[in-house]
Amino acid sequence: MSNANPQCLFCKILAGDIPADIVYESDSAIAFRDINPQAPTHVLIIPRKHIATINDIGVDDQELIGSLYSAAREIAATDGHADNGYRVVMNCNAAAGQTVFHIHLHLLGGRALDWPPG
Numbered sequence: 359m360s361n362a363n364p365q366c367l368f369c370k371i372l373a374g375d376i377p378a379d380i381v382y383e384s385d386s387a388i389a390f391r392d393i394n395p396q397a398p399t400h401v402l403i404i405p406r407k408h409i410a411t412i413n414d415i416g417v418d419d420q421e422l423i424g425s426l427y428s429a430a431r432e433i434a435a436t437d438g439h440a441d442n443g444y445r446v447v448m449n450c451n452a453a454a455g456q457t458v459f460h461i462h463l464h465l466l467g468g469r470a471l472d473w474p475p476g
């Protein structure tokens with residue numbers, strides 16, 4: 359799983375070169391609190407494998423992508439949002455606001471979330 363991109367911020371977090379408030383770790387993924395939280399719970403769930411955008415997800419990555427949602431479910435439950443509700447979203451490329459090009463699920467919870475998003 360070591361296809362780390364030396365320029366990638368999240369690969370650096372995975373390597374331990376940049377600190378993060380890690381809340382979850384598995385064989386395939388880690389999760390940490392967003393540095394600029396948009397809700398009381400704002401956690402980023404990332405695969406250990408470097409994949410730049412949703413467009414780069416391969417047919418062999420389906421189990422890996424599923425594991426990100428399993429992580430989201432566990433973290434949401436741990437933070438107490440399972441019943442009230444929470445949002446899981448992944449941005450793709452500039453128009454959607456993607457700024458870090460290593461795919462990540464945003465897990466947002468702990469407040470009412472508007473729909474549609476801005």
Ligand code: AMP
Pocket residue numbers: 367376378390391392393394395402449455456457458459
């Ligand atoms: P996106 O705009 O979907 O690519 O999301 C990138 C997210 O990464 C933003 O919500 C940022 O606040 C967050 N972020 C950027 N740098 C860090 C960092 N060093 N630690 C934790 N979160 C970060």
Ligand code: ZN
Pocket residue numbers: 362363366367368369370407408409459460
């Ligand atoms: Zn990366």
